[in-house]
Amino acid sequence: MSLRGFLIDLDGVIYTGGVQVPGAMETISWLRHEGYPFRFISNTTRRSRKSISLRLSAMNLDIPSEIIFTPAAAAAALVRQRGGSRISLLSTGDVHHDFEEAGLQQSLHDAEVVIVGDAGDNFTYQAMNRAFRLILEDVPFMALERDRYWMDEGGLSLSAGPFVAALEYATGRSAELVGKPSGSFFRMALDSMGLSPGECAMIGDDAVSDVQGAMDSGMAGFLVKTGKFRPEAPPLIARPPTAVLSSIAALPDYLQKSSQ
Numbered sequence: 001m002s003l004r005g006f007l008i009d010l011d012g013v014i015y016t017g018g019v020q021v022p023g024a025m026e027t028i029s030w031l032r033h034e035g036y037p038f039r040f041i042s043n044t045t046r047r048s049r050k051s052i053s054l055r056l057s058a059m060n061l062d063i064p065s066e067i068i069f070t071p072a073a074a075a076a077a078l079v080r081q082r083g084g085s086r087i088s089l090l091s092t093g094d095v096h097h098d099f100e101e102a103g104l105q106q107s108l109h110d111a112e113v114v115i116v117g118d119a120g121d122n123f124t125y126q127a128m129n130r131a132f133r134l135i136l137e138d139v140p141f142m143a144l145e146r147d148r149y150w151m152d153e154g155g156l157s158l159s160a161g162p163f164v165a166a167l168e169y170a171t172g173r174s175a176e177l178v179g180k181p182s183g184s185f186f187r188m189a190l191d192s193m194g195l196s197p198g199e200c201a202m203i204g205d206d207a208v209s210d211v212q213g214a215m216d217s218g219m220a221g222f223l224v225k226t227g228k229f230r231p232e233a234p235p236l237i238a239r240p241p242t243a244v245l246s247s248i249a250a251l252p253d254y255l256q257k258s259s260q
């Protein structure tokens with residue numbers, strides 16, 4: 001296996017609950033030193049790219065927002081490409097900045113697309129019902145991610161997936177998935193490095209969205225045993241990961257050994 005570049009998940013790989021995973025910074029420095037290009041590809045839909053970059057710098061990680069790929073940034077680009085300008089966004093945090101920066105406006109009544117991310121406490125009955133009614137009126141429906149759950153500071157917590165599934169169930173319509181494991185999302189990050197899937201590995205803590213998704217797109221898939229990884233709950237995937245690492249700190253050793 002000759003790998004030339006990496007896509008790296010953030011939450012659960014680089015940090016968990018606001019704390020850097022031990023050795024993450026050293027691995028990133030090592031990748032830079034060895035000349036491996038990399039991009040961060042996150043299903044986080046609660047923060048804008050800029051605020052993710054700021055959060056990383058508070059953990060002593062210098063990651064410019066340009067190399068962070070999020071479903072919100074990808075969705076904003078897609079809506080613009082299709083000529084849209086008005087969105088109905090169900091989200092939390094400051095992720096709306098990524099849409100505003102792309103020139104998109106939020107509209108309650110004449111939205112051209114419904115976009116659902118992890119809205120946390122904003123997943124109220126009223127907000128879900130508003131989205132439900134728009135989708136029933138044939139407004140296209142995008143899901144920023146459809147992960148089942150994620151590791152929050154207080155424990156495993158519902159992600160956007162269960163709410164997207166509820167809207168699909170109620171309307172009989174299917175959401176267009178923008179985040180991982182969508183092949184076009186992986187490709188957007190790979191294209192920015194000028195690398196093909198066969199030259200890259202995805203490193204993540206989600207066996208489905210990260211590892212199986214990347215492998216289905218032709219990449220190698222490395223599962224780390226940090227973040228949401230649970231040994232007692234075998235992941236629901238068809239193929240085993242290319243490698244299972246104790247954490248991202250084990251990547252340099254793994255690459256050195258596998259190239260011998």
Ligand SMILES: [Mg+2]
Pocket residue numbers: 009010011012013204205206227
């Ligand atoms: Mg993760």
